[in-house]
Amino acid sequence: MSFLHGINSPKDLKQIRRVDLPKVSKEIRSTIIEACSLNGGxxxxxxxxxxxIVALHYVFNMxxxxxxxxxxHQAYAHKALTGRKDRLNTLRKTNGLSGFPKxxxxxxxxxxxxxxxxxxxxxxxxxxxxxxxGKKDNVVxxxxxGGLTGGLSYEGLNQAGHLKDNLIVVLNxxxxxxxxxxxxxxxxxxxxASSELYEKSRQELKNLLSVISEHGVPLLRPIEKIRKSLKSLFSSGIFFESLGFRYLGPFDGHDIETMVDVFENLKHDENRSPVLVHVITQKGKGYAPAENDPLASHGVKPFDIETGKSLPQKKAQAPSYTNVFAQAxxxxxxxxxxxxxxxxxxxxxxxxxxxxKEFPNRTFDVGIAEQHATVFAAGLATEGIKPACAIYSTFLQRAFDPIIHDVALQNLPVHFFLDRSGFVGDDGATHHGVFDVSYLRCIPNMVIMAPKDENELQHMVKTSFEQNQPTVVRYPRGNGVGVHMDETLKSLPI
Ligand SMILES: Cc1ncc(C[n+]2csc(CCOP(=O)(O)OP(=O)(O)O)c2C)c(N)n1
Structure with missing residues (x-):
C-alpha cells in the first residue's frame, strides 16, 4: 500500500498513524532518488x-x-508533501519545479x-x-x-534573542x-570534543569526591549541582542559551516519533523566548551510495539507481575552466x-x-562567508600576501560592500576568481552569475578580465598576481572551447 499516493497536502499526512510515518519517509526518499537519478540535484x-520534514509537516499547520x-536545497520532501510529488521528476528543468523554495x-x-x-x-x-x-502562528x-557558518545567521540570532518572540529554529x-x-x-x-572535556572534568570531580568522602564531609548534593552545571557548560546548548534561546537536544533527526513529540510541545508554547532545536542527521540517509559518499552526493548528475554511479556523460573535448584556473x-x-x-x-x-593538495598551509576555507573572505583577504594583502579569492560569481554578490570599502578604496591587491559567471543552468535564477560585470565595473581601482577561452584564462591568472591593485577574472561554468594550451604562462597587457 502506498501512503504517499494519497498525500496531496499536509492535511492528508496528518491522517496517517504516527507509527506509519517512517514508511511515508521511505516512500518520499524513493521518489527523491528517482527524481535525482533523472535530473541530478x-x-x-x-x-x-x-x-x-515529515515530522514538521505532521505537527505544524502549514x-x-x-x-x-x-x-x-534540502527541501525536496517538503515539495513532495505539499502537492508537488508528481512533479518532482521535473525538478530543475525548464518549466519544471525549482530546485529551491520559490x-x-x-x-x-x-x-x-x-x-x-x-x-x-x-x-x-x-x-x-x-x-x-496579533497572530500567534508558529514560524519554524x-x-x-553549514548555514550557521555564515555571519548573517548570527545577525538573525542576535536580534531574535533580543526580541524574545517564540521563533523556532531547527538546527539540522x-x-x-x-x-x-x-x-x-x-x-x-x-x-x-565537548564530551571528551566533560568526561575529563567529571572524572576529576569524582576523584575529588572520593577524597572528600574519605574525610566524611557530606558534600554530595553541592557536588551533584556542580556536575550538572559542568554538563551544560560543555554542551553546545550553552552557546545558544547565552544568546537568549532555549536549547533542546540534540535529538536523533531520523527518529520521527521523538521529533513529533518535541514539536507538539513547542506548537502550543506560550514562552516568550526563541527556541533552538538541535537535531543530528546523516547526509544521504537511506540510500547507501549517498551515505557512503556524502560529499559526492551533495549535488549529483543523473545516475544509475542500482549502483549510484553517474550515467556516462559525453566525453569533454576540453578541460573545465575550473580546472584550468586551479592548475594555473x-x-x-x-x-x-x-x-x-x-x-x-x-x-x-x-x-x-x-x-x-599542493599547498595545505596556504589554503583557507572560511566557511560560507564570502563577506568575511573578502575582508580577510584585504587584511592579508596589507602584509604583502597575495590572496586568490575563488568565489562563484553569484555568491560574491554578498561581498559587494567589502569589495568597495575594504579592497578597492584602499587599492589592495586582492585577486578574485569568479567561477560560474554567466548562466549556470539547472540551479536557476538564484545562481546565475549575470550581475558581476554590472556590480564590479562601477567600482574604482578594479581590473576586470574575462577570457575568450581556457588558454587566455591561464594567462589571466598570472597577469592578476602581477597587478598591485584589485583584480577580477570571470569565467563560465563548464568546459573550455578546446584551444591549444600554452606550456608557459605569460603576462597580458592590461
Ligand atoms: C552564500 C552561499 N555560498 C555558498 C553556497 C553553496 N552551498 C550550497 S549548500 C552549501 C552547504 C550548506 O551546508 P548546510 O547548511 O549544513 O546544509 P547540508 O547540505 O549539510 O544539509 C553551500 C556551501 C550557497 N548556497 N550560498
Whole structure:
C-alpha cells in the first residue's frame, strides 16, 4: 500500500498513524532518488532532511504556520508533501519545479532561498510581522550547520534573542557543509570534543569526591549541582542559551516519533523566548551510495539507481575552466610563495581543493562567508600576501560592500576568481552569475578580465598576481572551447 499516493497536502499526512510515518519517509526518499537519478540535484541533503520534514509537516499547520528553509536545497520532501510529488521528476528543468523554495511556485514556500544563511533573518521577519498583526502562528526555520557558518545567521540570532518572540529554529546538524564543515563553531557543535572535556572534568570531580568522602564531609548534593552545571557548560546548548534561546537536544533527526513529540510541545508554547532545536542527521540517509559518499552526493548528475554511479556523460573535448584556473594558480604559487588560496566552503566547486593538495598551509576555507573572505583577504594583502579569492560569481554578490570599502578604496591587491559567471543552468535564477560585470565595473581601482577561452584564462591568472591593485577574472561554468594550451604562462597587457 502506498501512503504517499494519497498525500496531496499536509492535511492528508496528518491522517496517517504516527507509527506509519517512517514508511511515508521511505516512500518520499524513493521518489527523491528517482527524481535525482533523472535530473541530478541536491540528493544527499534532501535525503538527510526527509524525516525531519515529515515530522514538521505532521505537527505544524502549514501554510498558516510558516516554514522557512535556509539554502532550501534540502527541501525536496517538503515539495513532495505539499502537492508537488508528481512533479518532482521535473525538478530543475525548464518549466519544471525549482530546485529551491520559490514563492510563486507554492503557497507553502514562504520565502525564496538558495544563498545560505538568510533563513533565520527571514523567519524572524515573518514571526515579527505575525506578532505585529496579533497572530500567534508558529514560524519554524530549518538551518544547517553549514548555514550557521555564515555571519548573517548570527545577525538573525542576535536580534531574535533580543526580541524574545517564540521563533523556532531547527538546527539540522549533519557535520557537513558541501564538504566537511569547518570552523570553531562547528567544533563546538560537535559533541565529541565537548564530551571528551566533560568526561575529563567529571572524572576529576569524582576523584575529588572520593577524597572528600574519605574525610566524611557530606558534600554530595553541592557536588551533584556542580556536575550538572559542568554538563551544560560543555554542551553546545550553552552557546545558544547565552544568546537568549532555549536549547533542546540534540535529538536523533531520523527518529520521527521523538521529533513529533518535541514539536507538539513547542506548537502550543506560550514562552516568550526563541527556541533552538538541535537535531543530528546523516547526509544521504537511506540510500547507501549517498551515505557512503556524502560529499559526492551533495549535488549529483543523473545516475544509475542500482549502483549510484553517474550515467556516462559525453566525453569533454576540453578541460573545465575550473580546472584550468586551479592548475594555473598552482603554477603561479610554485613560483611565488606569497600566493594563498581562499574558498568560502566551495573547495571542490572552485578547484581550490586541487590547490589545497599542493599547498595545505596556504589554503583557507572560511566557511560560507564570502563577506568575511573578502575582508580577510584585504587584511592579508596589507602584509604583502597575495590572496586568490575563488568565489562563484553569484555568491560574491554578498561581498559587494567589502569589495568597495575594504579592497578597492584602499587599492589592495586582492585577486578574485569568479567561477560560474554567466548562466549556470539547472540551479536557476538564484545562481546565475549575470550581475558581476554590472556590480564590479562601477567600482574604482578594479581590473576586470574575462577570457575568450581556457588558454587566455591561464594567462589571466598570472597577469592578476602581477597587478598591485584589485583584480577580477570571470569565467563560465563548464568546459573550455578546446584551444591549444600554452606550456608557459605569460603576462597580458592590461
Ligand atoms: C552564500 C552561499 N555560498 C555558498 C553556497 C553553496 N552551498 C550550497 S549548500 C552549501 C552547504 C550548506 O551546508 P548546510 O547548511 O549544513 O546544509 P547540508 O547540505 O549539510 O544539509 C553551500 C556551501 C550557497 N548556497 N550560498
Amino acid at each position: 541536491h540528493l544527499g541533503a534532501s535525503l538527510g532532511a526527509t524525516d525531519l 501554510p498558516q504556520d510558516k516554514m522557512i528553509w535556509d539554502v532550501g 514563492r510563486d511556485e507554492s503557497p507553502y514556500d514562504t520565502f525564496g532561498t538558495a544563498h545560505a544563511s538568510t533563513g533565520i533573518s527571514a523567519a524572524l521577519g515573518v514571526k515579527t510581522a505575525k506578532s505585529l498583526k 526555520v530549518v538551518v544547517g550547520d 546538524d549533519n557535520g557537513m557543509s558541501i564538504a566537511q564543515n569547518v570552523g570553531a563553531i562547528t567544533q563546538f557543535l560537535t559533541k565529541r 594558480l598552482i603554477k603561479c604559487a610554485q613560483e611565488d610563495q606569497s600566493i594563498v588560496g581562499i574558498t568560502a566552503a566551495m573547495s571542490s566547486g572552485t578547484g581550490i581543493d586541487l590547490f589545497q
